[in-house]
Amino acid sequence: MTMSIRVAHLYGDLMNTYGDIGNILALQFYAKQIGVEVTSDIVSLEEDFKADDYDFVVFGGGQDFEQTVVADDIQSKKAELIKFIEANKPFVAVCGGYQMLGKYYVDAKGQKLPGIEAMNHYTEQQHDHRFIGDVVIENEKNGNKYHGFENHQGITFLGEDEHPLGKVLQGYGNNGQDGTEGAVHKNTVGTYFHGPIMTRNGNFAKYMLFQALQNKYPDTDFTEMKKQVKTYEY
Numbered sequence: 407m408t409m410s411i412r413v414a415h416l417y418g419d420l421m422n423t424y425g426d427i428g429n430i431l432a433l434q435f436y437a438k439q440i441g442v443e444v445t446s447d448i449v450s451l452e453e454d455f456k457a458d459d460y461d462f463v464v465f466g467g468g469q470d471f472e473q474t475v476v477a478d479d480i481q482s483k484k485a486e487l488i489k490f491i492e493a494n495k496p497f498v499a500v501c502g503g504y505q506m507l508g509k510y511y512v513d514a515k516g517q518k519l520p521g522i523e524a525m526n527h528y529t530e531q532q533h534d535h536r537f538i539g540d541v542v543i544e545n546e547k548n549g550n551k552y553h554g555f556e557n558h559q560g561i562t563f564l565g566e567d568e569h570p571l572g573k574v575l576q577g578y579g580n581n582g583q584d585g586t587e588g589a590v591h592k593n594t595v596g597t598y599f600h601g602p603i604m605t606r607n608g609n610f611a612k613y614m615l616f617q618a619l620q621n622k623y624p625d626t627d628f629t630e631m632k633k634q635v636k637t638y639e640y
């Protein structure tokens with residue numbers, strides 16, 4: 407039996423800044439090493455998202471205009487997205503996508519866009535300023551360093567039940583104030599890392615891939631397969 411992972415590329419036609427689609431290519435690259443097939447569909451405006459149809463969601467970053475369009479539409483997918491997240495299925499949301507999973511995002515013009523409140527962070531406006539540049543963080547659970555590139559005007563503050571993806575070693579992260587970057591809730595990871603995060607941080611990609619596999623095939627022991635996957639970091 408060939409194992410497979412079905413990826414929903416949420417608003418992949420609108421939210422795909424700095425090649426965030428590379429996250430799916432990275433999943434395919436690592437999955438191929440162990441003979442796992444990864445397929446993906448763009449799920450966009452006025453299309454149904456069904457939690458049961460997918461094993462992984464990737465939601466990229468975007469410009470403010472695209473975010474206003476997505477902010478309206480995503481409310482219709484809110485219940486199924488929350489169902490997916492609460493079922494422990496892996497979800498990687500980058501920058502604008504990360505912002506939309508939270509309570510709200512205040513854009514550069516001061517317009518407040520509602521998120522889906524799948525997570526409790528919220529994003530405020532910076533005044534005539536953006537955080538741009540390379541960013542390095544350390545994940546406190548596994549000690550891994552993750553590398554990426556950030557470009558955002560929004561500043562994100564975590565909810566009490568969220569923990570960050572990492573501690574900022576270089577760059578700004580969530581808000582440039584509290585030394586946090588990204589947010590984790592169950593197997594959902596929000597981050598400002600373009601680059602994209604799973605191409606530059608193979609260990610992270612591998613971790614997320616096996617979360618997806620373990621979720622879908624709970625009776626399989628993946629110990630040997632994990633040893634077979636060679637990851638690349640840069």
Ligand code: GLN
Nearest residue numbers: 467468501502558559560
């Ligand atoms: N428009 C959002 C911001 O400026 C997200 C940017 C992005 O996804 N790179 O904060």
